[in-house]
């Protein structure tokens with residue numbers, strides 16, 4: 001077993017960060033990437049500008065590896081597009097001489113399991129190597145597996161119940177993700193009636209790009225459908241967001257809606273897609289009243305979910321609805337904790353019943369929407385430390401994350417406090433975070449209130465476990 005490599009699935013930024021950390025520990029590894037080059041998923045949204053500046057987009061071990069070849073961090077405050085992220089960081093990292101020979105491209109992993117052991121068999125299991133199968137039939141053995149394959153390939157459907165609406169998949173007029181409506185896909189959308197479905201950052205990007213297209217291409221009309229009951233909860237933390245561009249994106253989308261440039265349907269539940277000769281009729285319910293919308297194109301931006309079929313023979317410990325590792329779920333459940341100020345976490349929270357198997361990166365969040373690359377890098381660092389026997393480093397927290405400025409557990413609590421169990425005295429000071437600021441490094445807590453409570457020997461302030469509360473915009477200055 002000890003001579004076998006660690007297998008990393010996915011040569012995205014987090015898989016490659018894991019590779020850089022494995023290299024720094026002198027561990028043999030192999031990376032399997034389904035695309036023809038590193039960053040294949042990001043290339044599909046290459047035209048989109050990120051909301052995180054370069055300073056949060058680069059892993060520390062990867063940075064030192066790259067700097068040894070003369071590479072320099074691009075302007076720390078600049079917001080790269082997806083293409084820039086790949087061109088200036090992901091691709092050079094994959095090409096580094098310590099990593100390049102160990103990456104296999106056009107190598108889609110279709111199954112992971114223990115050699116000769118199905119999921120049921122226990123005795124002797126941990127001593128068996130992992131067996132990784134590729135779509136071309138090749139089989140590889142590994143002593144550990146880090147699945148960093150992202151979620152981009154598994155978009156959520158438009159159907160409001162989480163399954164495809166009747167007729168949804170049969171149509172050529174439904175696109176998923178963030179098509180480049182003003183560039184490569186311009187022909188398809190110019191002068192058309194377009195329905196955008198979803199209420200996250202991807203939808204904001206698509207709607208804003210369509211508005212820009214409508215300014216140039218007469219006849220382009222936009223209908224925006226969301227499931228949300230309360231539009232106020234859609235726009236994010238605005239000026240309170242520590243990632244300025246993320247806050248601004250929500251505010252630009254809000255201004256577009258308020259200007260009346262687009263027709264908004266909310267709360268709208270999509271029931272069926274009816275294929276007309278030259279258009280599509282979407283049947284849905286607007287505030288429980290039947291409503292039909294006829295458009296030329298539909299763009300579905302309802303988030304992503306993890307691909308778990310390839311892991312069906314792995315003993316996974318997943319949360320029942322988020323499909324993320326069980327211990328991570330309370331920190332990121334959007335029903336309870338909408339803020340992105342998720343406390344940094346690592347090997348301990350990411351562990352599964354299957355020994356030496358980890359899911360990191362975007363996929364580790366399952367269906368939860370608030371993943372940030374910086375989180376993924378911290379995960380990769382901790383997991384690789386654990387797999388390399390460096391327990392102290394695996395347990396250490398080495399990251400403070402930027403805040404969203406809006407947190408559902410911080411709201412609707414009379415007298416303030418970040419949750420129902422926090423004392424009123426913990427009302428965040430002006431300029432502090434929505435939960436009273438991120439937890440100090442080294443403290444196992446979700447925010448500074450939680451850290452203070454735990455330091456006093458209490459079980460915590462409860463913000464990770466607060467009852468669901470009504471969301472409202474949590475601009476700190478406005479509270």
Ligand SMILES: Cc1cc2nc3c(=O)[nH]c(=O)nc-3n(C[C@H](O)[C@H](O)[C@H](O)COP(=O)(O)OP(=O)(O)OC[C@H]3O[C@@H](n4cnc5c(N)ncnc54)[C@H](O)[C@@H]3O)c2cc1C
Nearest residue numbers: 010012013014034041050051052109149150361362372373
């Ligand atoms: C439009 C957009 C904007 C974003 N902006 C930001 C931002 O500003 N800041 C931020 O912190 N985060 C941002 N994110 C979130 C997140 O950081 C990115 O999605 C990031 O790319 C996740 O990295 P990853 O390595 O986990 O997954 P990915 O980048 O998706 O990489 C996974 C890799 O695995 C490969 N793969 C998939 N399945 C298999 C398989 N079965 N076998 C082998 N290989 C496989 C894929 O081809 C891909 O190359 C953004 C996400 C999107 C979609």
